[in-house]
Amino acid sequence: MPAAHIRVIATAVGGAFGGKLDPFAHEIAACKLSQLTGRPVKIACTREEVFYIHRGRHPVLMWIKTGFTQDGGITGCHLKTWLDGGAYGSYGVASVFYTGVINPVTYKIPVYKFEGARIFTNKPPCGPKRGHGTPQPRFALECQIDKAAEQLGLDPAEMRKRILHEPFTKTANHLTVTTIGLGECIDKVVEASGWRRKWKGWCRPPALPAQPVLGEASEGAVTSAPSDKKRGIGIACSAYLTGAGTAIYWNSMPHSGVLLRADRGGGIAVLCGATDIGQGSDSILAYLPAEILGIDPKDIRVHAADTDLTPVDLGSYSSRVTLMCGTAAIQAAERLKSAIAEATGRKLGVAPQRLAFRDRKVGVPDDWDKAIPFAQAVELAESMHGVLAFAGSYAPPKRAGKYKGGGVGPSPCYSYSACVVDLTVDEESGEVELHDVWIAHDIGRALNPLLVEGQVEGSVYMGIGEALMEAQIFRKGLHKNPSMLEYKSPTTLETPEIHTILVETDDPEGPFGAKEAGQGPLLPVIPAIANAVYDAVGVRIDEIPIVPEKILKGLELRRQGKPPRVGPERIPLFTFKEPIVVESAFGQPAEAMAARPFADAPSSGDSR
Numbered sequence: 001m002p003a004a005h006i007r008v009i010a011t012a013v014g015g016a017f018g019g020k021l022d023p024f025a026h027e028i029a030a031c032k033l034s035q036l037t038g039r040p041v042k043i044a045c046t047r048e049e050v051f052y053i054h055r056g057r058h059p060v061l062m063w064i065k066t067g068f069t070q071d072g073g074i075t076g077c078h079l080k081t082w083l084d085g086g087a088y089g090s091y092g093v094a095s096v097f098y099t100g101v102i103n104p105v106t107y108k109i110p111v112y113k114f115e116g117a118r119i120f121t122n123k124p125p126c127g128p129k130r131g132h133g134t135p136q137p138r139f140a141l142e143c144q145i146d147k148a149a150e151q152l153g154l155d156p157a158e159m160r161k162r163i164l165h166e167p168f169t170k171t172a173n174h175l176t177v178t179t180i181g182l183g184e185c186i187d188k189v190v191e192a193s194g195w196r197r198k199w200k201g202w203c204r205p206p207a208l209p210a211q212p213v214l215g216e217a218s219e220g221a222v223t224s225a226p227s228d229k230k231r232g233i234g235i236a237c238s239a240y241l242t243g244a245g246t247a248i249y250w251n252s253m254p255h256s257g258v259l260l261r262a263d264r265g266g267g268i269a270v271l272c273g274a275t276d277i278g279q280g281s282d283s284i285l286a287y288l289p290a291e292i293l294g295i296d297p298k299d300i301r302v303h304a305a306d307t308d309l310t311p312v313d314l315g316s317y318s319s320r321v322t323l324m325c326g327t328a329a330i331q332a333a334e335r336l337k338s339a340i341a342e343a344t345g346r347k348l349g350v351a352p353q354r355l356a357f358r359d360r361k362v363g364v365p366d367d368w369d370k371a372i373p374f375a376q377a378v379e380l381a382e383s384m385h386g387v388l389a390f391a392g393s394y395a396p397p398k399r400a401g402k403y404k405g406g407g408v409g410p411s412p413c414y415s416y417s418a419c420v421v422d423l424t425v426d427e428e429s430g431e432v433e434l435h436d437v438w439i440a441h442d443i444g445r446a447l448n449p450l451l452v453e454g455q456v457e458g459s460v461y462m463g464i465g466e467a468l469m470e471a472q473i474f475r476k477g478l479h480k481n482p483s484m485l486e487y488k489s490p491t492t493l494e495t496p497e498i499h500t501i502l503v504e505t506d507d508p509e510g511p512f513g514a515k516e517a518g519q520g521p522l523l524p525v526i527p528a529i530a531n532a533v534y535d536a537v538g539v540r541i542d543e544i545p546i547v548p549e550k551i552l553k554g555l556e557l558r559r560q561g562k563p564p565r566v567g568p569e570r571i572p573l574f575t576f577k578e579p580i581v582v583e584s585a586f587g588q589p590a591e592a593m594a595a596r597p598f599a600d601a602p603s604s605g606d607s608r
Helices: 025-037 047-053 092-101 135-152 156-162 182-193 281-293 321-348 365-370 374-385 449-468 525-537 548-559
Strands: 060-068 074-086 112-120 229-241 256-262 268-272 300-304 356-358 361-363 389-394 414-426 432-442 497-503
Touching (some): 060 135, 074 135, 092 135, 135 156, 156 229, 182 229, 182 414, 182 432, 229 525, 281 300, 321 361, 321 374, 321 389, 361 365
Antiparallel strands (some): 256 389, 414 432
């Protein structure tokens, strides 16, 4: 059957977080069975089957070596990663590259070396999950920065501010940084959390005394032992891409397309192939044309993800929809606006550039009493131009480095986050209680602040689960905790107060300056918790989840006078291929707005 004869209409499928990117064998089996029988086929999986057939996050073993100057500057970084990918490929190669490419976007790393491998094991396959390949190396780097800050005697928050990457420059691995609001993010969470008052400085807790033997105390003696609960505070930062700059299947066509059609009643139909999986893309596709045309979002009807009606969109992944579909929607709206302005200008006897679109009217700002209703302006434009249907397209600027793997990591712009966590560790039980999480996110421009805050808080919640509870444990090929009863994730009881702060930098690449918010805020939460645990009890947990058993083990090591560290002790005997050597692009200037395929030439008038 020709592809053009197949119609796919996406229904509401709920969230994905990477779990709907792969084609799964059971989905293909259901389609084939339906084709053979001519009947609808439904496959219902048990929770245990879901654990086996779907994709979890890659466990990653990491080795990282970073050089620092006395004032905290980074001289270079070498990162090795080994991904436990399970039995099948999934996004294996891309996942490996993602563990190595994003870290240099955050801090000044003039020289960078990355080596990575994906290992096949007899386990369910792993694939992309919120933050695809980047939470793991972020955990390693942010914990190591705290270790370096301790050795150098520096405040970890101030040290991070000293080494932030410069805006509108390139990284060592040829990624282009545009705006970066991370310095302001750090300032916001430091101030809101009372960091300078709460952080104890690099004074390790005293060595623990040996565990007392029952009956050892003298009869009638009164002891005044310190509390077993220790308070700690930790900080971490992160960066994440706003849409992958390279298509999954390389081609020169648009990554996103939008069609706008105006009807004679003043309504606008928006047709776009993007799928709303809870991130709010349908809302954004209404807000942006409404802003351009000066009408209410309620006047917009969004028709999404119908292959017979909507232009191709590459999908809801990589935090790309707002920037890419949004920019295409703006382009289509500008073209419609230009046609309406031409017809209305002729009617009012003024140049189109003088017209303003607002409050469902079109007119000259200095003579607004003569402004005509938007619906009438649409009729005038249709009388002049015929059917009012306009397309917009978007493809990101071509910025990939000229080396193998350079196509993974480039993005029109990057979002940034800073996180501070306040918690208590019970030295008796090893349990961690979170009190507050402060998270500041460089969103570029919050097109819908309520949606953005929801995305950020969802990321924090997921980060808490990964940091303290969630792990897939296999024994003899079987999952040890294959149900929602056994596989622990946070409930409302374990979720602390989350204080969300939005920082706006108006990035020139995004629609009205917007960046992503769906994935980046997860990244700093996990290392911030680990750093806070160390601040509380002086135990460094270098692997997640940070469960009570690991904290108690670290406390016992401290009691014995040994390094209180719990984590991987060795790395695989593995020989990487000879790395590709390219000249570092660190510090090279980058254009604020690169030329994009399909982009209109800038107009002389005010188009917005």
